[in-house]
Amino acid sequence: MPRRSATMLASTILLIALFLATALIKVPYSEMSPGPTYNTLGDQNGKPVITISGRTTYPTTGNLNMTTVEVTSADYELNLVEAVTGWLRHDAAVIPHANLYPDNQTEQQAEQQNAEDFTASQDSAKAAALKQLGIPVGTEVVVSAVVAGSPSVGKLHAGDVIVAVDGAKVTDPSQVAVLVTKHQPGQDVVFTVLPPGKDGKNGTTGGAPQQVTVTTAKNPDTGKAMVGIQPGTEHTFPFSIDINLGDVGGPSAGLMFSLGIVDKLQSTDLTDGKFVAGTGTIDDTGKVGPIGGISMKVIAARKAGAQYFFTPSxxxxxxxxxxxxxLRLIKVDTLAQAVNDLADIRSGNTAALPSCAK
Structure with a gap:
């Protein structure tokens, strides 16, 4: 074989070997890319994304799209070639794996956390929307979580409404621990609860309260009686509001859910046919908070056809x-401001819209 051909063959083999080697080298990074967007005023899998019953609703037009990002799973490790390719793309972001999955979260743990955040976000979005419209919103104490291996396992369940403890009415989560620790470890505590869906909230038919007896255990940290639950609060609403987006997780759709609910419950068409997208967490007072993956979400919004994008400050x-x-970015801090911004968009007064600066 001529020397030149032998040199070229050796170089080719070396390059292939180097490529294969880099393809096998794993790096501690994950990749984000633009995900699908969902019109909160539209349908998903043949069902409205937002369904309201027990209250008059009004026709809507246009789009109020929530945005998502797609990420590599917690169990997937990028190789060096994938990481470099991602760094070079404008429609992808390569970030440290620990930023997406702190404390070495497994895929199952990440999905559970996203589901819990999504449920809490829906609750806050509903409350914020109704408060924006001046509709009364109530609260109730619930079982937020049951500690594994605790006395409450199989007796109390996440979502149970705690009506009373030992006959004493409960109106605040802090009361639960106070009432439980009146007992000595090993003594019984009687909870009066309503299982999820039977408390009459969201317009459902209320069921009869149930009494559940839990034998307390000794708290290893304090030595006091414990039952092993985390009490919290949820809102109650005077009519039913259901959100149908089962494959989405995380808290970042709160603002757009609130806007979708407001649009359906008032006679004014918020968008007047315009395509508006956005993102942002929301609390029950209507305050908008920051989210992750914003650079991917604006790309997703524009690809879907959005003209305006609500962006947390x-x-x-x-x-x-x-x-x-x-795509026009609109800086937003509250739900009330977003509603006013939509009024400016409808009137054509876009110069009044607060903009994002670099």
Whole structure:
């Protein structure tokens, strides 16, 4: 074989070997990319994303799209080639794996956390929307979680409404621990509860309260009686509001859910046919908070056809660095402000819209 051919063959083999080697090298990074968007005013899998019953609703037009990102799973490790390719793409972001999955979360743990965040986000979004419209919202004490291996396992369940403990009415989560620790470890505590869906909230038919007896155990940290639950609060509403997006997780759709609910419950058409998208967490007072993956979400929104994008204030600088052409970022801090901004969009007064700066 001629020397030149032998050299070229050896170089080719070396390059292939190097490529294969880099493809096998794992790096501690994950990748984000633009995910699907969902119109909160539209349908998903043949069902409305937001369904309201027991209250008059009004026709809507246009789009109020929530946005998502797609991420590599907690169990997947990028190789060096994938990481470099991701760094070079404008529509992907390669970030440290620990940023997405702190404390070495497994895929199952990450999915559980996202599901819990999504459920809490829906509750806050409903409350914020009704308060924006001046509709009364109530609260109730619930079992937020049951500790594995505790006395409450199989007796109390997440979502149970705690009506009373030992006959004493409960109106605040802090009361539960006070009433339980009146007992000595090994003594019984009687909970009066309503299982999920039987408390009459969201317009459902209320069921009869049930009495559940739990034998206390000794708290290893304090030595006091414990039952092993985490009490919390949920809102109650005077009519039914259901959100149908089973494959989505996390808290970042709160603002857009609230806007979708407001649009359906008032006679004014919020968008007047315009395509508006956005993101942002929301609390029950209507305050909008920051989210992750904003650079991917603006890309997803523009690909879907959005003209305007509600952007939490704390995400503005990052979003402004990579805004796709044709998409107007609107800086937002509260639900009330977003409703007013939509009024400016309807009237054509877009100069009044607060913008994001780099």
């Amino acid at each position: 704390d995400n503005c600088a990052e979003a402004a660095n990579g805004t796709p052409s044709g």
